[in-house]
Amino acid sequence: MILRTLGIRLGQSAAVLLVMSFAIYGLIGLMPGDPVDLMIGANPRITPEDVERLRRVYGLDQPLLGRYLAWLGDAMSGEFGYSRLSALPVGETLLPPLGRTLILLSASLALALTIALPLGVLAALRPRSRLDYAVNLLAFAGISMPVFWLGLMLVALFAVGLGWLPAGGVRDIGDEGLVDRLRHLVLPVVTLAAAGVGQHTRYMRSAMIEVLRQDFIRTAAAKGASRLRIVVHHALRNAMIPVVTVLALEFGSLFSGALITETVFAYPGMGKLIYDAVMGNDYNLALAALLLATAVTLLGNALADAAYLWLDPRIRRR
Amino acid sequence: MTPAWERFRRHRLAVAGLVVLAVLVLAAVAAPLVEHLLGVEAGAVDLLASYAPPSIAHPLGTDELGRDVLVRLLHGGRVSLGVALVTALAAAVIGTAVGLIAGTAGGRVDAVLMRLTDGVIALPLLPLLIVLAAVDPARLGLPEEALRSGSAAVARIVVIIALVGWTTVARLVRGAALEVRERDFVLAAVALGAGPGRIMVVHVLPNVVSPAIVATTLSIGNIILFESALSFLGLGVQPPLPSWGNMLSGALELLWSAPALAVWPGALIFLTVIAFNFVGDGLQDAVDPRAGGD
Numbered sequence: 001m002i003l004r005t006l007g008i009r010l011g012q013s014a015a016v017l018l019v020m021s022f023a024i025y026g027l028i029g030l031m032p033g034d035p036v037d038l039m040i041g042a043n044p045r046i047t048p049e050d051v052e053r054l055r056r057v058y059g060l061d062q063p064l065l066g067r068y069l070a071w072l073g074d075a076m077s078g079e080f081g082y083s084r085l086s087a088l089p090v091g092e093t094l095l096p097p098l099g100r101t102l103i104l105l106s107a108s109l110a111l112a113l114t115i116a117l118p119l120g121v122l123a124a125l126r127p128r129s130r131l132d133y134a135v136n137l138l139a140f141a142g143i144s145m146p147v148f149w150l151g152l153m154l155v156a157l158f159a160v161g162l163g164w165l166p167a168g169g170v171r172d173i174g175d176e177g178l179v180d181r182l183r184h185l186v187l188p189v190v191t192l193a194a195a196g197v198g199q200h201t202r203y204m205r206s207a208m209i210e211v212l213r214q215d216f217i218r219t220a221a222a223k224g225a226s227r228l229r230i231v232v233h234h235a236l237r238n239a240m241i242p243v244v245t246v247l248a249l250e251f252g253s254l255f256s257g258a259l260i261t262e263t264v265f266a267y268p269g270m271g272k273l274i275y276d277a278v279m280g281n282d283y284n285l286a287l288a289a290l291l292l293a294t295a296v297t298l299l300g301n302a303l304a305d306a307a308y309l310w311l312d313p314r315i316r317r318r
Numbered sequence: 319m320t321p322a323w324e325r326f327r328r329h330r331l332a333v334a335g336l337v338v339l340a341v342l343v344l345a346a347v348a349a350p351l352v353e354h355l356l357g358v359e360a361g362a363v364d365l366l367a368s369y370a371p372p373s374i375a376h377p378l379g380t381d382e383l384g385r386d387v388l389v390r391l392l393h394g395g396r397v398s399l400g401v402a403l404v405t406a407l408a409a410a411v412i413g414t415a416v417g418l419i420a421g422t423a424g425g426r427v428d429a430v431l432m433r434l435t436d437g438v439i440a441l442p443l444l445p446l447l448i449v450l451a452a453v454d455p456a457r458l459g460l461p462e463e464a465l466r467s468g469s470a471a472v473a474r475i476v477v478i479i480a481l482v483g484w485t486t487v488a489r490l491v492r493g494a495a496l497e498v499r500e501r502d503f504v505l506a507a508v509a510l511g512a513g514p515g516r517i518m519v520v521h522v523l524p525n526v527v528s529p530a531i532v533a534t535t536l537s538i539g540n541i542i543l544f545e546s547a548l549s550f551l552g553l554g555v556q557p558p559l560p561s562w563g564n565m566l567s568g569a570l571e572l573l574w575s576a577p578a579l580a581v582w583p584g585a586l587i588f589l590t591v592i593a594f595n596f597v598g599d600g601l602q603d604a605v606d607p608r609a610g611g612d
Binding site: 153255256293 | 331436437439440441442443444445446448449450452453454457458539543546547550551566569570573574577580581583584585587588591592595596599
């Protein structure tokens with residue numbers, strides 16, 4: 001059942017991805033300049049006839065749909081062309097940054113959940129207490145924080161002021177050690193996790209409050225279950241269901257946050273790559289990178305949906 | 319005093335947020351006055367006085383070009399708050415339309431529109447906004463002269479963010495509309511032969527105004543964050559016109575020499591966003607006491 005649903009969701013995701021590929025292809029075509037403009041930029045002796053001929057050779061005189069279908073055909077066979085900036089095939093240019101972004105995303109998601117879930121549960125156990133109030137303030141601060149500003153402030157404090165951590169990049173020149181790489185990850189991961197802490201704390205708290213009101217919790221208490229057992233054994237699993245649903249919708253904004261974080265910390269991941277590709281008129285790379293980012297997000301959504309079924313057997317049986 | 323206002327007043331953080339917003343708006347409106355009082359101009363470059371520490375002439379010091387930081391912050395506030403409000407209004411119109419149609423029509427229309435909304439929410443929006451910001455509007459057939467004016471860049475960012483910022487409003491309005499359309503007076507109107515357009519506009523719309531306002535308030539925070547992020551990346555409001563976001567874009571390189579320049583614009587963005595979020599939260603509790611956890 002879970003596998004079947006996962007299959008359906010993956011199918012839907014593929015359809016969405018196809019629609020998005022056409023939309024993004026169209027948008028990229030609306031960016032200033034085209035590949036021929038870039039080619040002839042350095043050549044003052046080129047005639048308008050030559051330009052026309054080049055456009056024909058590269059199929060740029062074809063209508064949008066025709067060009068898109070040609071691109072789609074190539075893409076289906078794994079052929080995304082060459083990147084203008086790196087002069088390497090697009091696939092080779094994309095994979096290392098994708099790996100680095102996935103490291104950043106998973107580390108900050110793990111950090112955010114490790115902080116947010118216990119805080120949300122604690123706040124829910126004592127609604128309207130001082131602790132609840134403090135947690136609420138912290139959560140609002142998290143969701144209201146401009147990611148790039150938090151990054152700047154952390155760099156100003158820990159890199160410029162105290163000199164404890166590097167201000168950006170992936171590793172120091174000449175240092176291949178794991179410790180050095182981890183030191184470079186600390187500030188970006190903390191920056192990206194901050195917004196997540198805010199979101200997930202709020203969801204966890206309200207889901208937990210909702211569950212603790214239910215009859216089966218009172219039954220468990222009446223049968224003499226301890227407070228700890230009720231929270232961990234009975235309530236937590238049920239409260240996780242809405243939290244996981246929201247998590248599914250968060251992948252997209254997590255990726256947006258990663259783009260800003262990577263720019264602030266000069267971290268060579270997918271976000272920075274997309275930004276550089278769009279700014280540098282690297283059409284092939286921008287197109288493939290945007291689609292990859294969309295695909296990763298949709299995949300995250302589909303997996304979270306499957307996790308939702310796994311957590312809630314009631315829906316599974318329907 | 320209506321009970322809703324009473325409930326809002328008891329939400330202390332929301333009231334505090336409202337006060338903060340009032341002060342910020344007043345300060346932004348008073349920017350030319352402050353400029354006059356201090357005797358400095360927002361755009362006046364004075365390279366000999368760059369990086370000046372705070373003084374009576376420049377209460378927050380000067381930036382890398384010797385411009386007064388306080389006056390630029392106030393003018394930036396006019397731009398950032400203005401863009402945020404206009405964008406929120408545009409997003410609210412789109413969101414209300416989508417939510418109203420989905421909730422009133424129900425059935426397949428509802429399913430399609432809500433899938434679309436979920437789809438937009440799930441997308442990695444910032445990378446897509448970057449492409450939208452890089453699109454050359456001349457290729458869309460818009461007149462060239464209109465695009466060169468300074469306000470074109472501002473108009474473009476409003477459109478771009480409104481295109482993705484409507485989802486919260488759509489979802490909340492749709493939920494409310496689904497409820498309203500089952501009520502007796504709507505059923506009576508249907509029985510009397512009112513068409514779907516009339517039902518939607520005359521009977522359902524007035525009853526979903528409050529959730530629409532709540533959702534719009536809750537969206538403004540995100541809209542400000544998007545605008546400032548785009549301006550920070552150099553794709554939003556263009557210098558020399560100051561906005562809180564673009565005042566920070568130079569700050570990264572200057573962080574080693576003048577870290578203080580990075581503090582104020584970001585602090586104001588943070589303060590504005592958190593104030594809007596508190597007000598939105600308070601409004602939500604006031605309008606629908608069951609929705610909030612407390």
